Amino acid sequence: MRTNVVLDEAKVDVLMRLTGARTKTAAVARAVDEQIRREKLRRLASMLGKVDVDEETISSLRAAEATKATRLFSQEHPDER
DSSP states (O other), X not given: OOXXXXXXXXXXXXXXXXXXXXXXXXXXXXXXXXXXXXXXXXXXXXXXXXXXXXXXXXXXXXXXXXXXXXXXXXXXXXXXX
16 A cells, blocks of 8 residues: 655664665565554453463463474475484
């Protein structure tokens, strides 16, 4: 989507240096992505203590993920068993 926005050029220059972005568009896109990520984390953190967690289910999911990771690694690296 194309949008015209008035931004402080000095701040955009700092953003480009800090992120390593080569273009202003890339720098702004990274900043938007980062803000979205932070807001999602903030909302998730606000749910702490408000959600019932089934520890047994979480443990079984972790075990399943570990098994899957081991299987995938073995398939990708058959000589390292």
